[in-house]
Amino acid sequence: MKKRRVAVLSCPPEDAAADLRPIEGSGADDELAALCKAVGHPVRVQILRLLARKNACICGDIVDELPLAQSTVSQHLKVLKESGLVRGDVDGPRVCYCIEPRTLRRFKALVGGL
Template sequence: MGATKTKEFTETEIILATYAKALGHPARVAILRILLERKACICGDIVDELPLSQSTVSQHLKELKEAGLIKGDIDGKKVCYCIDEKAWKHAQLLMQQLFASYTTCNTSCC
């Protein structure tokens, strides 16, 4: 999203859109599932689990990290990734609030 257009949206809308964008690719969802199952993971292990190249997995990890959903610690030549618990809970709350705000439409408009 262009920096000039963000002024027209609330901070919550911008953050929620950032999380949604990070979740917008099946490879990223798969990576998150792996991290959730293992509690922590080394990048090479993630590559072994997915039908993607190392560079593609690294790009998806970068997107998830930039969105704040994961964090990574460098250990020598390896980077160990895990869920960022605070951001994960925040994303969960914002998504729940969005979906909970739906009420049934009583008209036949759609």
């Protein structure tokens, strides 16, 4: 039983649009592979969907939604963060995660290019 403040934070409005990066040649293979690898785990897909649903971002409420230890969820979030698909903004003691639309768009473009 824990009372939990609802996270009302919205994500910073996104810095810029510019991301249609250089090519889609050889380096793009690695890029696509890395992104796919990050998404290549059911829990991480679930997290992404969670973050997308609450169009704003949530914090460790994610932990409550999943049947996993807090440390495990933290690890998955780290993977997603390192892939660039997710950003974590510190809000006092808690952290507000949200999807990084630029990277997600890039990901879709790369997959679409297959």
